[in-house]
Amino acid sequence: MAFEGLSDRLQSTIKKITGKGKVSEQDVKEMTREVRLALLEADVNFKVVKDLIKRIKERAVGQEVMESLTPGQQVIKVVKEELTDLMGGEQSKIAVADKSPTVIMMVGLQGAGKTTTTGKLANLLRKKHNRNPLLVACDVYRPAAIKQLETLGTQLNMPVFSMGTDANPVDIAGKAIEQAKEEHNDYVIIDTAGRLHVDHELMNELQQIKTTVRPDEIFLVVDAMTGQDAVNVAESFNEQLDISGVVLTKLDGDTRGGAALSIKAVTDKPIKFAGMGEKLDQLEAFHPERMASRILGMGDVLTLIEKAQTTVDEKQAKALEEKMRSMSFTFDDFLEQMGQVKKMGPLEDLLSMMPGAGKMKGLKNAQIDESQLTKVEAIIQSMTKKERQEPEIMNASRKKRIAKGSGTTVSQVNRLLKQFSEMKKMMKQMTNMQKGKKGKGMKFPFM
């Protein structure tokens, strides 16, 4: 990952500043230097960074260091709090109009992901809020933009209103509302063409649409990878349209997403949703606090914890722990465990959420290939019940059969067996050791 070096640097600075009761000015100076770099590297606008650093300095100097923290960590705590304050609380509510339909307008630059987000939002409205949205194709400029929305409509089995590319977007929007009333659609989502915030003519068109349909929400869709210019884009769109919220897209990439902070700082409008993938159900509520961590490059422990909580059944976890302790962990348990890990989402996501994951040996450039997981699964599923319970009985002919059954090779089967036995050994160590001691090079068979 691109930012590993930076988060390492931050961590090492934290370590350097240790063993003092109070945060000194020098400590703060050293830390804020690194923090400033971290924020700039993350594409936070330099003006926003400047203000932030000033506030951090004022707040951090002279603070008592909490018992469990080092002065460096204490400063980071202040930084994180400041960032979180700036990002605001979580707000993923969507307005409901007094009189149906509720109208949502999607606006933004070209290629930000408006059309895809329109589809995702419609999906969310139906699934979570039990609504019945109408999608409106107002992008008459980009080739096949209407077709794109129509395809999404077919995939979602939702109506799409369009009038071809010759119609005026203002008329299309107006007519769509009429149709929604007739057909009893309680939400109307208007997909508009991407445009530059400095394009007066096209910005004017958006204002006209706004006047015509009187939207209850105007979402500005912004690419999370946007650089320093994010402030100008957000400021301009907000000034001209008075947006009600922001959707940050492509957050499943490896960008640190400093644009989020810049946008919030200049518009003071909430970032409501985050696009987390190309599939239509991958629109999530935006979590400001986690974003603060991500921008700083400190990992996203919160998300990890929460994800683990929701997917791992507690009873199962207890039983597993028991098994680990008694060394009766079998391939069946392993398969089950893998299933749970899978439920938590893409592995690379999980890893990137672990603070310091970049420092762990072997993890630094770990290219986690999910297809490896499928292979491991196939191998285990090709074993007989007995083989799964007692891998010791494995011999050459059994291995050959398993390899054949799973479409892998004997050496791959061997590797899994070896890793499994190592894992078992490691589990024993882990259960034996109490806190304070560190395990050596944990390695899962799918890495």
Next chain:
Amino acid sequence: MGFMDKLKNKFQQKDSEEVSAKYKEGMKKTRNSFSGKINDLIARYRKVDEDFFEELEEVLISADVGVTAVMDLIDELKMEVKRRNIKDTKEVKEVISEKLVEIYYGDDDEEIEVLNLQENELTVILVVGVNGVGKTTSIGKLAHQLKQEGNKVILAAGDTFRAGAIEQLEVWGERAGVDVIKQNAGSDPAAVIFDGIKAAKSRGADVLICDTAGRLQNKVNLMNELAKVKRVIEKEIPGAPHEVLLVLDATTGQNAMSQAKTFSEATNVSGIVLTKLDGTAKGGIVLAIRNELHIPVKFVGLGEQVNDLQVFDANAFVYGLFADLLEEDSE
């Protein structure tokens, strides 16, 4: 003759007045916010001191030049200022521009900016990039341009994933008057490209441009898929693809470096198409990319019209960035 004059002369020797006008117009906003800021900075500070450098650092960072590149640049500038014993901020202006151009050119030949077209043989161009940067649009413009130059061009609709992508390429194919090879949405992109090569060969095309689906560079599986597409091309035509163009959105920040690195690893990128430079975008990151990865910018997207794709002219780009400085100097 000063550095700026040299640059200016070099630029004015270019016969294509129209191109320079386009660059100037397209990059107007970029220029205003960049050289304007440098001028403003120089006007406000008379002495070259720490504060001056700090603010200069911010100006450069605001152009998305990249933190590491900026830090290096500032360090070099400080040395240079000390060496030449420069005290006046006006003198430092020239050094700044000099260093910036140096970052872009590095030790590379200018040659690598030209599109690698095969003579009397099929040229295959693979176009890659993250989602929403403008791959399909750039392909449409490029096809138009190559056709105007007398080439027989065929497009392969390798983005079988995104809704409406195939139709989008078809519209561009119609506009440019070139054939589009496609399969149904959801089919294997490598198979579509394979069909494209077969068709290009049998129809005697000069250039085959292969579109691919946008993908974020940290998706291992999708990057593997891209590598496979490239292998299919290599297998069919030894030495191909002759160009792998990475399309970058000029509004992208530091992540552009990560994109350039990862896409290069998967497909050995030979050039960059910098799109949406007609916005307030700055695209400063291309300086760092060229400097670190030696990947040159080959085309620049300056608008939404079919002929708004310009062959990248480094001098014009630099001129575009510094036009105000140059003009002011000559007054």
